[in-house]
Amino acid sequence: MLDASGNLIAVSGSSLPSLPLKLTSEPWQTLEDDRGNRYLFYSTPLHTRNNQIWGRLQLGRSLQDFDEYLANVRLIMGLGLPLSLIGVAIASWKLAEIAMQPIYKSYQQIQQFTADAAHELRTPLAAIRATVETTLNQENLSENQARETLEVVERQNSRLSELVKDLLWLSRMEQKTLLTSQNPCCINDLISDTEEELAALAIQSQVTLITEIRAKKSVIVKGNEAQLYRVIFNLATNAIQYTLPGGKVTIILDSSVNYAIIQVKDTGIGIPQEEKRKIFDRFYRINSDRSRTTGGSGLGLAIVRAIIQAHQGTIELDSQAKKGSIFTVKLPLKN
Numbered sequence: 001m002l003d004a005s006g007n008l009i010a011v012s013g014s015s016l017p018s019l020p021l022k023l024t025s026e027p028w029q030t031l032e033d034d035r036g037n038r039y040l041f042y043s044t045p046l047h048t049r050n051n052q053i054w055g056r057l058q059l060g061r062s063l064q065d066f067d068e069y070l071a072n073v074r075l076i077m078g079l080g081l082p083l084s085l086i087g088v089a090i091a092s093w094k095l096a097e098i099a100m101q102p103i104y105k106s107y108q109q110i111q112q113f114t115a116d117a118a119h120e121l122r123t124p125l126a127a128i129r130a131t132v133e134t135t136l137n138q139e140n141l142s143e144n145q146a147r148e149t150l151e152v153v154e155r156q157n158s159r160l161s162e163l164v165k166d167l168l169w170l171s172r173m174e175q176k177t178l179l180t181s182q183n184p185c186c187i188n189d190l191i192s193d194t195e196e197e198l199a200a201l202a203i204q205s206q207v208t209l210i211t212e213i214r215a216k217k218s219v220i221v222k223g224n225e226a227q228l229y230r231v232i233f234n235l236a237t238n239a240i241q242y243t244l245p246g247g248k249v250t251i252i253l254d255s256s257v258n259y260a261i262i263q264v265k266d267t268g269i270g271i272p273q274e275e276k277r278k279i280f281d282r283f284y285r286i287n288s289d290r291s292r293t294t295g296g297s298g299l300g301l302a303i304v305r306a307i308i309q310a311h312q313g314t315i316e317l318d319s320q321a322k323k324g325s326i327f328t329v330k331l332p333l334k335n
């Protein structure tokens, strides 16, 4: 309590802080003691009975708890906010990286595909060009030489046509435009057609080609006949081509409750474990030099896989290097 001249005349409370006790007309004031602790004061004038100013009553409380709380909040805001912003930035960066991965992968696949396709197209084109140039440089061209050149051009041309045809197949399969017609297809018929078609190649390669029908009834699958024929044809052609003379290729047909099971088994050169997944990629050949002598472009199994996927089927490979391979195709039976 202060008198009218501002002198302290009474105090309540145990310890009196050394505050500059000023007499002001402001009701609320914040004062600081010599140790820097803040106090909030409420000051109200006291009047005598005849309304004369007698003094002032000042009530105060320490702001230490409040200041400590405020300091903590400042610390949290000062450190926590930048730290959480950094955390959010790192998390966004990582999430963007994860989200970009499939796009980046398919971009890389497109680039790889373009490079591979260009490479495959360039080889027959270069062969045609070299042969034609050599022939043109000869002064007296005999009929035999001209015929030989034309034969090379024809061979390379049909290789090019096959390649372009395969690429078109694949791209249409991927756009799912080829599976428009879905009819009941008898797999027994497709297998006997394949056996007939490949008989000459098997004899030429000195490989025994046989079929084994284990299913009791005709196996009928709903799908596109030409495409399903192509699956069996490609697998059987590979089996013959990658089997050494004296070997055996068997096309097996069986069925389970829901599936038609077609197996193409050979006693050929086999496929190493680490190559099993890759051989279904476009243009992939285990040993490109050896495969090129077979006239393959590395698209055969990619087409097989695309057709099987379009028919909701599966393909599995079981193979041992130098012992042989078994490709097992499962296709849903027609209900």
Ligand code: ADP
Binding pocket: 238, 239, 242, 266, 268, 269, 270, 271, 279, 284, 285, 286, 287, 291, 295, 296, 297, 298, 299, 300, 301, 302, 325
């Ligand atoms: P290609 O036109 O070269 O035959 P494919 O896509 O049909 O292409 O096959 C890819 C590669 O897988 C082949 O180059 C060959 O190395 C390997 N391959 C496929 N089938 C067999 C098989 N039955 N035995 C051994 N290797 C095989």
